[in-house]
Amino acid sequence: MQLPDVIGGNDEYLSHHCRHVRTDRSQNPTRDVYGVLARWCCNCKGRHTLPLYHEVIAISSEQISTDFLVIGAGVAGLRAAIELAQSGRVLVVAKDSLRESSSEYAQGGIAVALSDDDEVELHEQDTLNAGDGLCNRDAVRILVAEGPAAIQELIDWGVEFDRDGSKLLFAREGAHSRNRVLHSHGDSTGREIARTLYRKAASLPNISWISFAAIVDLLRCDDRVTGALALDERNRRWVDIQALGVLLATGGLGRVFLETTNPDVATGDGVAIAFRAGATISDIEFVQFHPTALHKEGAPRFLLSEALRGEGAYLLNAKGERFMERYHPMGELAPRDVVSRSIVEEARATGSPHVWLDLRHRGPGFVSRRFPRIYETCLSQGLDLEKEAAPVTPAAHYAMGGVWTDVDGRTTLPGLYAAGEVACTGVHGANRLASNSLLEGLVYGARAARSLASETASGSGLERPNFLVPQAGEIELRTLAWQKCGILRSAEGLHTAITVLQSLQWLDSSVLSRADCELRSIATVALLIARGAEARRESRGAHRRIDYPEKSASFERHSRIVQDTEEVSFL
């Protein structure tokens, strides 16, 4: 593949590109647009942007074989693929277009202890504090210690972090004791990182790609994972992908809940797939609810980044009063779970469905300059953040739990590895420190890949599972999860959720669709969350039980759920 000179950092280019540039993907269905290439055009003497294509393998047969299968093309999957390419053939599969991932939407930035007044130990301590007694200390130490090298590598590969002259600019976010969050193009950090990783990966001949293919289950031979089963959406058929080892990097599960900041792909597929195959799921009850999603009728719950509060935004109740100081000494910069619950309580007390986020006092030009993507998106919803406060409510945002792994990405199933948001190394404990997850994708994506690269065993199992689909509506399930397993939980609500979810009928489906696959994941993951939350009879981090409001020393342990066991265990 030809590498571009420059990759634009802004999607708007795609709609502004020159008319003589071909963009219709139907003209060549074996190509997929990933990014854009900015190039000088000698015809009209202007700078034009061209879609950046990569060759997509058209799935023409029912079987594909590779050395390493990476499921997911976000930061974790891309970083892993780059590492694995040194050791064999890598196939990266993504459910949607390669660019559609949470990584793409990460606004605030990436945390790293690199500024002059910062230290790895301080970053470690802040991460442990946010994790509320449940972090895996080894995993945290690895994250913060390997972080600076991971960032330097990104810079070497071409990521442009925002600078003041030649000095990197570090922003402050909630629960960080130092300014340590790097950002790019203001609020397009994830996009810049994902594109750079993609460009690097696309230059490596050992890596192939399939987009618009949903992995629905793992293939096994005895207890070993030997590949995965994909739903080829375009051709509406199953494809068996055989591999020496599989790395899950399918991201989060926000779309299990009605209100979420996550993109459509985040339906918890990786957790559901691994659980069905017999892997251990850990700490799944810990879901972070981002305090400030835009609350406008009919508009998606667009995230208004924590960095806005880092830059001085106030939270105001319906009476126009600041309230956060009444709930936490750090005020608007308190940990996310505290801010989310405070907003819920304040909105209830004032009888309003939302509170307000206000940055007007930073003056004209500030928001549009520092947060161009947020500013433009709000403007497109009829909201000028330089002139008006934004209505905000919490929404499901990030999964601290997931598929249990050790610090080298090994799950409990031989041949299966996991990294990024789908994995649970314990690095985030009961609550994630803001902007630690992009870093986690980089550090643990590379680590999981290194241990997978040493896989030598293989198999050719074809235990093809049945395709059972729950008989329920997606919105119905997501509403149940939001109401009963959301920010404030109780035994009563969780029992209701468990009863409803366990009594769902699952029927064999003759029609294949991605929506069916996602519905399966939503039903499975909602039940796992409800079971974990019901068993954890305490309040800790992002998990708040109104009937057990205190933290309990006897629950300073990680929850574990395995298929076919009734009990949630704590280790």
Ligand SMILES: Cc1cc2nc3c(=O)[nH]c(=O)nc-3n(C[C@H](O)[C@H](O)[C@H](O)COP(=O)(O)OP(=O)(O)OC[C@H]3O[C@@H](n4cnc5c(N)ncnc54)[C@H](O)[C@@H]3O)c2cc1C
């Ligand atoms: C709006 C928003 C803002 C955020 N801001 C920040 C921030 O500022 N800083 C920070 O550190 N974190 C932030 N986060 C969190 C962070 O973006 C994610 O945790 C991180 O990007 C996850 O990376 P990942 O590689 O694990 O997964 P993702 O980037 O979500 O990638 C998942 C990939 O898996 C694929 N996939 C999913 N299911 C399947 C399937 N069944 N078959 C095949 N492929 C599948 C998807 O298509 C996608 O390619 C934010 C998240 C959101 C939603």
